[in-house]
Every structure is written in C-alpha cells, then in structure tokens.
Amino acid sequence: MLRKIIATSTAALALTASAALAQSENPMVGGAPMFADKTIVENAVNSADHTTLVAAVQAAGLVETLSGPGPFTVFAPTNAAFEKLQAGTVENLLKPENKEMLTKVLTCHVVSADAMSDAIKGMIDDDGGTHPVPTVGGCTLQATYDGDEIMLTDERGRTANVTIADVDQSNGVIHVIDEVLLPAM
Template identity: 50%
Template sequence: MKKFAIPALASALALAACGSPAEVDDTTADTEAVSAEATDTGTIVDVASGNEDFSTLVTAVTTAGLGNTLAGDGPFTVFAPTNAAFAKVPEETLNGLMTPEMKDDLVGLLTYHVVPGETNAAALVQAINDNDGSYELGTVNGGKLTATLDGENVILTDAAGGTATVTATDVEASNGVIHVIDTVVMPG
C-alpha cells in the first residue's frame, strides 16, 4: 500500500507536550511552526478539495450538502474514491445521483464511505489479522464494509458484493484520515 506523508497534528501535540513551561517558552517559534504546518493539513474536505483526483467526490459531497459535516470535528475515516473510481459508475447513474430528487440516495452512498473514528492503515491491517482475515467496519450510514487482505492490499467488500482496493493510505487531515480506493463501494 502507498502511504502519503502529510504533516500530522499528532506531531504538533507531541512536540508541545514534551517540554516544561520554561522549555515551551524557549521553543515557541518551533512549536508554532509545527502547529501551523499541522493546521495547513486542513479537514478531510480541505484535503480532498486540494487534490484534483477527488474533484468528483468533492462535487458529490457539495451536492449532498455534506461539506460541513465532513469538515466537522470528527474524527472520521474516509475511504475516498478517485475520479477514476467514479468513472466506473455508469454515467446515467452518477448523473441521476447528482439531482435534487436523488439527494437522499447520494447522501447514503457517500456516508457509506465514512467510518466513525480514525483508523489508520496499520490498525486496520491488525484488525483484519486479529479477526481471522476479515474485519467488519460499521459506516456512518449504518451499513457494513468488510475488509480483507489480498497480499499486502486491503480489499473492501460492500453490501452488494463489489470490491474496492485501497490504493493509498493514511492521508492525514485535522479531523481524521483518508484512505484512497479504486472503486465506489455500494451500500446495497
């Protein structure tokens, strides 16, 4: 699995927590620089908006009215389909989901890609291994995704029996983590 290195909020917190008050005064500039770097990471929505490979996802999130929710405190784990993943969805279906009449279905689809809490790649692989090779994730929309391993790749199986491969992991955001997937998962 690929891993993107983006400055982590945890690094800023660890640095700030290391020193006594006198040391913090001496390192204020360094701590502020790390904190500013972590803040630059932005929310899940900010990170996705800053990457052109997620433009369809960002459009869908905006259309569904989920921007504020996914920019909230979280934490969230988002399995984010790329534009190429959305291109696998029949154009007629995708266009239909983007209409006001289908907003509830779009919200259901998008929230099926979101898991409450922050689960990094190492924790997910460990959970799969600890549970005899299969781990069930509860999504925000109430559905389930099943995570398994195929070699070193995490595979998600959706309610419809479709699969998506996690192609990049641990893209950090201030309110959670993003794992990139190559196929849109379907809630049923």
C-alpha cells in the same frame, strides 16, 4: 546584533524544516499536498483526482459534517472510480431529488473513527482475516488485506482497493480507493 540575526534565521529555518517534515509525512493526492492540520474537506478540494467526490459531498450537504471535528475515516473514491459506474449514475445521483440516495452512497464511505491502515490490518488479523466495518451510512463493509494492500468489499460484492493509505487529516484520515462502494439496495 549578528548573533540575534543568526538565532532568528536559525529558528525560522527550523520552523520551515519542521513544517516541511510534517507535510512530507502525508502522501500527495491528486497532484496536491495533503496537510495534516487541514480537514478532510479542505484537503479533498485540492485533489484533481477527487473533483467528482467533492461535487457529490457538496450536493449531499455533507461539507459541514466532514469539516467538523470527527474523527472520520473516509474511503475516498477517485474520479476514475466514479467513471466505472454505469453511464448516467453520477449525474442521476447529483440531482436534487436524489439527495437522500446520494447521501446514503457517500456515508457508506465514512466511518466514525480515525483508522490508520495498521489499525485496520490489526482488526482484520484479530477477526481471522476479514473485519466488518460499519459505516455512518448503515452499510457494513468487509475489510481484508493482502501484503500492504487493504481491500473493502461492499454489500453488493464490489471490492475496492486502497491505492493511497493513511492520508492524515486534522479530523481523521483519508484512504483513497479505486471503486465506489454501494449499499445493498
């Protein structure tokens, strides 16, 4: 009986350690753990740094899409990135009559692929230092890197830095960025 209890306890401990190890591979984002077995939306709603992005995704009706199978790479601007926009821009985009423009802005942060930072750097190297990144919103971002930091430049010449890379999701990957990327208007 004692052996059975020890074997059961050992198995439970191994499972707990395995789950902790799997979770520890992902960085914390916005003070919250990010779980590789959850979707982009399931993880994003827990990040204190992405409440504006989550509200925008909800207003644009993209929750179901970004909860789908993907794969997606999402360049996720923080609340601070949204605050850098001209005063009133976010509030204006969140109005129902501006849903089409909001959707365009958000989908210019999404790529139909699961692209971890090493893969992005490899594509940049293959293309001689700059790699065009077509988004599902029809925008083309220009990816570059310096050391470990990946940068994305939008069609207006604004550059966002990836501040937290490789946040693995069940349906893709999130890279946290410090600017909102905008389409050419």
